[in-house]
Amino acid sequence: MSNIEEEREKEKALAAAKEQKHIERQKKIKANVDERVAQATEERGVLVVITGNGKGKSTSGFGTVLRAIGHGQKAGIVQFIKGSKWECGEMNILKQFPIQHHVMGTGFTWETQSTETDIAAAKVAWQKSKEMLSDESLDIVLLDEMTYMVKYGYIELDEIIEALNNRPKMQHVLITGRACHRRLIELADTVSEVQPIKHAFKAGIKAQKGLDW
The missing domain is CATH 3.40.50.300 (P-loop containing nucleotide triphosphate hydrolases)
Incomplete structure (x- = not known):
């Protein structure tokens, strides 16, 4: 594998890792929002x-x-x-x-x-x-x-x-x-x-x- 190909593979791996971190972060945010929505059960005039x-x-x-x-x-x-x-x-x-x-x-x-x-x-x-x-x-x-x-x-x-x-x-x-x-x-x-x-x-x-x- 040439140096250029190795660099490309590294970039792909870094991009994949970055995307996975983003996905995990968004999952945590969604879970937090879902929990807050689930807890907001009272219904009345505001x-x-x-x-x-x-x-x-x-x-x-x-x-x-x-x-x-x-x-x-x-x-x-x-x-x-x-x-x-x-x-x-x-x-x-x-x-x-x-x-x-x-x-x-x-x-x-x-x-x-x-x-x-x-x-x-x-x-x-x-x-x-x-x-x-x-x-x-x-x-x-x-x-x-x-x-x-x-x-x-x-x-x-x-x-x-x-x-x-x-x-x-x-x-x-x-x-x-x-x-x-x-x-x-x-x-x-x-x-x-x-x-x-x-x-x-x-x-x-x-x-x-x-x-x-």
């Missing part, structure tokens, strides 16, 4: 919090609602903060389906500059939220940007927690917004924190249709 200062929290919430609708489930959405004049691309799609939907309607707090107006609108939005959280026909409820209502003291935190604890057993709830209160984070089953690395707006690029709303 409370999800999507918080942090990064972009994409509401988009994630709306995307999850769209997924649920795709499976034939019924959804409810309450949008806090956003005003009725703000177009919402996600809702342009979702409103084509028979969902329950309420918009707080006053816009951002720096637009109204009226605490009294904001509190009144927040209480109406929260009443709609409570109705959804007690509706057994709804499989999933999105409370978009609700964390601000807690931060500003517009809605009592204890009342929110009570409603979440007493909701139908199989109902999923998504809460989005910055600076989520620690008690809601502790109560949640799943928490994702979206952190900003860069944002076009800070570089002077204005918010654009289709990308930002």
Whole structure:
């Protein structure tokens, strides 16, 4: 056997050994995943919090609602903060389906500059939220940007927690917004924190249709 042929055989042997290690590693990963799946037997509604200062929290919430609708489930959405004049691309799609939907309607707090107006609108939005959280026909409820209502003291935190604890057993709830209160984070089953690395707006690029709303 020539030196070239010997080198080729060595390379084949090394490649085969590497492939076998990969197979063994993947088998261990699969076994671990299978075990975790087998252990996850509880079935109930899940409370999800999507918080942090990064972009994409509401988009994630709306995307999850769209997924649920795709499976034939019924959804409810309450949008806090956003005003009725703000177009919402996600809702342009979702409103084509028979969902329950309420918009707080006053816009951002720096637009109204009226605490009294904001509190009144927040209480109406929260009443709609409570109705959804007690509706057994709804499989999933999105409370978009609700964390601000807690931060500003517009809605009592204890009342929110009570409603979440007493909701139908199989109902999923998504809460989005910055600076989520620690008690809601502790109560949640799943928490994702979206952190900003860069944002076009800070570089002077204005918010654009289709990308930002």
